[in-house]
Amino acid sequence: MTLTYQYSLAQVWLDELAAERDPHAYDLCSRHGNRLTPPQGWQVRDRRRSPAIDLIAV
């Protein structure tokens, strides 16, 4: 997977592994990416395509 972030938004994005290298993006293995903990106050948005989506009708 590929990690990108933006300081001004306090936001981290996880995407599918990027096809091209980008000095502002960081490629991670699944094991490390899944265990990622963002800095306090930051949010992680996982945009990887998950085959399953859990939805609860309550």
Add this chain to the structure above:
Amino acid sequence: MSGPTHPPLRLAPAVVTWVVAWVAGMILAGPLVAVAVDADFDSLATQDLAAVAASGWAVSIVVLVFASRRWGTGDFWADYAVRFRPSDVLGIPAGALAQFVAVPLLYWPLQQLWPDTFASDEIERRAQEMVDRADGWLVVLLALVVVVGAPVVEELMYRGLLQRSLMSRLGPALGLFAGSVWFALVHPQPVEYPGLLLAGLVFGGFVVATDRIGGAILAHAAFNAAGLAMALS
């Protein structure tokens, strides 16, 4: 619970019943209980979520009983088509398939077109937050809320009352669709609307096919159980 099904309530009384139950249960009773247990209504702990949900459901049941006596036959089970037959067990695989297969297939093209809006973590946020706040025995309590309480009360309200009344006015197909849209729109997160519309169509399909809500209740329970299991994993 295997007697004959009576015709549904007429549409106007059904809508009034829903409005009264919604206002009294979800807008008044729920927040009042949240205040009484000193809970943050926007971030409910599992035991508070259970208390708030149970208060809303209790009000809904009381309103449904009143409506049955006032506008129906007075036979609660018959007025809301609460019947079970062995074939209703088909609701279990249908609900699980909706969760595991149909929902991801539905969201896939939406995620291609609008990856930020329909990011999986956005769709799953509410389920994940519920699970994140539960551990130990609270997981059992959460399971009772989402796999037992919600399917029973919501199917009574949205399929037994509203969809059947809509079908009697609009016909089966349009009534099913209108009831499912209604069901989706009462949930708090717009990103969940497509998935919940689909779920409503699956649950409501059992009512169209069988004229009872037994299969819908089991499908709803299986759908939520599968979603809960995935969120816990």
